[in-house]
Amino acid sequence: QSALTQPPSASGSPGQSVTISCTGTSSDVGGYNYVSWYQQHPGKAPKLIIYEVSKRPLGVPERFTGSKSGNTASLTVSGLQAEDEADYFCSSNAGSDILVFGIGTKVTVL
Amino acid sequence: EVQLVESGGGSIQPGGSLRLSCAASGFTFSTYWMGWVRQAPGKGLEWVAIINQDGSEKYYEDSVKGRFIISRDNAKNSLYLQMNSLRAGDTAVYFCATFYYHAFDNWGQGTLVIVSS
Numbered sequence: 001q002s003a004l005t006q007p008p009s010a011s012g013s014p015g016q017s018v019t020i021s022c023t024g025t026s027s028d029v030g031g032y033n034y035v036s037w038y039q040q041h042p043g044k045a046p047k048l049i050i051y052e053v054s055k056r057p058l059g060v061p062e063r064f065t066g067s068k069s070g071n072t073a074s075l076t077v078s079g080l081q082a083e084d085e086a087d088y089f090c091s092s093n094a095g096s097d098i099l100v101f102g103i104g105t106k107v108t109v110l
Numbered sequence: 111e112v113q114l115v116e117s118g119g120g121s122i123q124p125g126g127s128l129r130l131s132c133a134a135s136g137f138t139f140s141t142y143w144m145g146w147v148r149q150a151p152g153k154g155l156e157w158v159a160i161i162n163q164d165g166s167e168k169y170y171e172d173s174v175k176g177r178f179i180i181s182r183d184n185a186k187n188s189l190y191l192q193m194n195s196l197r198a199g200d201t202a203v204y205f206c207a208t209f210y211y212h213a214f215d216n217w218g219q220g221t222l223v224i225v226s227s
Contacts, residue, residue, distance in 0.1 A: 045205055
């Protein structure tokens with residue numbers, strides 16, 4: 001199973017929005033509404049910020065929104081804050097018992 | 111508060127075996143799917159294995175099938191990963207996590223496994 005495709009980097013100024021794409025195939029992203037997104041700060045464990053394409057776990061700010069169209073999922077971070085600078089990974093089901101992660105996107109707050 | 115604490119990592123020669131443990135607290139362990147995710151140094155995340163609540167269903171990433179075994183002891187609130195025939199490519203930080211709604215929602219801090227001669 002190939003990793004999902006994400007841009008290696010994205011950036012924005014404080015207060016702006018940044019959108020990260022996560023492209024797969026009809027066998028993973030396009031075939032299931034089980035896309036999740038994770039935020040990881042350096043040296044820390046990942047944190048779940050979006051599950052089932054667009055749902056936010058308790059405590060995750062509304063600034064984080066997820067969506068999907070066809071084989072591509074997207075994460076938008078609105079009102080960028082310095083603390084949003086991190087690596088972001090998407091993930092999807094790729095079969096009933098298979099998971100696949102994206103290669104990761106480093107978000108820089110300018 | 112959910113807590114997941116991994117242990118058992120270390121340095122091992124290629125071909126060797128290692129058993130990772132994950133001690134869970136702060137939630138009803140026996141009602142959750144659990145899993146292991148790894149991250150090679152400077153690389154992305156890779157799921158390794160997941161297990162259902164009573165251990166009757168186990169799923170593995172292709173590269174670890176036949177070498178790694180995921181298991182759990184609900185009486186001890188613990189998750190395990192038995193890793194055999196280790197290769198250099200298995201070098202990574204191994205995270206224990208709860209698996210809920212097809213996502214890894216609570217994570218431990220990870221334990222580092224280095225496979226090198």
